Amino acid sequence: MSHKHVSxxxxxxxxxxxxxxxxxxxxxxxxxxxxxQRHAELAKLSSHMRTLPAPDVSxxxxxxxxxxxxxxxxxxxxxRWLRWASVGMGVAAGLVLAxxxxxxxxxxxxxxxxxNSPAHAVDAERLMQVIEARIAQGEDPGAVEYAGADWDNxxxxxxxxxxxxxxxxxxxxxxxxxxxxxxxxxVDTMIASLSPEQVQVFKQLLAAYAKEx
Amino acid sequence: MSELSDWQLVDRARxxxxxxxxxxxxxxxxxxxxxxxxxxxxxxxAEDLAQESFVRVYRSLGRLRPEAKFSTVLFGxxxxxxxxxxxxxxxxGRGMTxxxxxxxxxxxxxxxxxxxxDRRARLREIETCIEQGLSRVSPEHRAILILREIEGLDYxxxxxTLKCRKGTVKSRLARARDQLRARIAELGLEL
Numbered sequence: 001m002s003h004k005h006v007s008x009x010x011x012x013x014x015x016x017x018x019x020x021x022x023x024x025x026x027x028x029x030x031x032x033x034x035x036x037q038r039h040a041e042l043a044k045l046s047s048h049m050r051t052l053p054a055p056d057v058s059x060x061x062x063x064x065x066x067x068x069x070x071x072x073x074x075x076x077x078x079x080r081w082l083r084w085a086s087v088g089m090g091v092a093a094g095l096v097l098a099x100x101x102x103x104x105x106x107x108x109x110x111x112x113x114x115x116n117s118p119a120h121a122v123d124a125e126r127l128m129q130v131i132e133a134r135i136a137q138g139e140d141p142g143a144v145e146y147a148g149a150d151w152d153n154x155x156x157x158x159x160x161x162x163x164x165x166x167x168x169x170x171x172x173x174x175x176x177x178x179x180x181x182x183x184x185x186x187v188d189t190m191i192a193s194l195s196p197e198q199v200q201v202f203k204q205l206l207a208a209y210a211k212e213x
Numbered sequence: 214m215s216e217l218s219d220w221q222l223v224d225r226a227r228x229x230x231x232x233x234x235x236x237x238x239x240x241x242x243x244x245x246x247x248x249x250x251x252x253x254x255x256x257x258x259a260e261d262l263a264q265e266s267f268v269r270v271y272r273s274l275g276r277l278r279p280e281a282k283f284s285t286v287l288f289g290x291x292x293x294x295x296x297x298x299x300x301x302x303x304x305x306g307r308g309m310t311x312x313x314x315x316x317x318x319x320x321x322x323x324x325x326x327x328x329x330x331d332r333r334a335r336l337r338e339i340e341t342c343i344e345q346g347l348s349r350v351s352p353e354h355r356a357i358l359i360l361r362e363i364e365g366l367d368y369x370x371x372x373x374t375l376k377c378r379k380g381t382v383k384s385r386l387a388r389a390r391d392q393l394r395a396r397i398a399e400l401g402l403e404l
Contacts (some may be wrong), residue, residue, distance in 0.1 A: 012387035016361070018368055042390050045397075048339050048404050049362035054247045061246070061260055062238050065267045069234060074227065074274045 219283035252295040346397040354389035
């Protein structure tokens, strides 16, 4: 019978009392020195992190925050449609960047996509007009620079990609702090983290967007 | 004011009671600045980002959903702002911020302090070691590690903060821990 080790996911969850099969993990750790050592290392790391001292906050910090707060005001609930429209523009811009990246990705690492990919259905010209208008309105043109970034050497965060795609598909980007959160969403990180399989899903989303748009 | 729940304070702040928001600031300033500090390194940048997080959340009070925890909204905002800050710093060629960059030269410092028997030196040694390791993991991984290990958020709260599924928290946190352990080992440091 082969000796299977506990996965890092399960070991980490066990550490937090979140393992699905905690009894089995506990039993395994008693038998397997390798897993027990790995678990001990993670536990030590976790324990040390919890002892890190909180940095001192400047005595005037709260005063500074409240001074800044007094100079702003909560946004009225009206004009929500306007904010959502701006979110839509943001998503559109992200999709354009994604499309540009997907279509221009070097052939050395091509996603397994058929030649008649739905991405070809995207009206790139129209979408480019959207992003150009967005930039003309004074929004961050730096986002565009990312279309030429070194994607292949970007650090992959695969776990987040499916999440981000799901969020995009469900339009969860529109909430809860629509304008504030949307303006800080890191589309670039999302794109950089896509696996070839996820690229396919993204292409389908792009096609759906183009069809609906 | 201090006996009110976060949401009672949010309701009052929505009605224009600035004292209510000031209480929220007092309540969360320390953990929020701590989060930002571990994310970006520099104490000054950390306070600026924490301040901006409070201001943006204040501006959006009218749109907060009652089912959301105020703390997760706040940390979610801080996480987005710090990630953007780090990305912009990298674009400007600044890379790691000041104090994290300083941590690069701390191996000798660690060696010096390791010889001392006192506990403070040992704690400082551990802190420096973890700081160096954290500065070398991806910002996304750093964020989830800080939320879990330093801020003590449970998986549900992290999922709400990062707007992801609990299963994603589990796998991302595992990878983050593994990455941190590996980075510290690569540096030849020992906890």
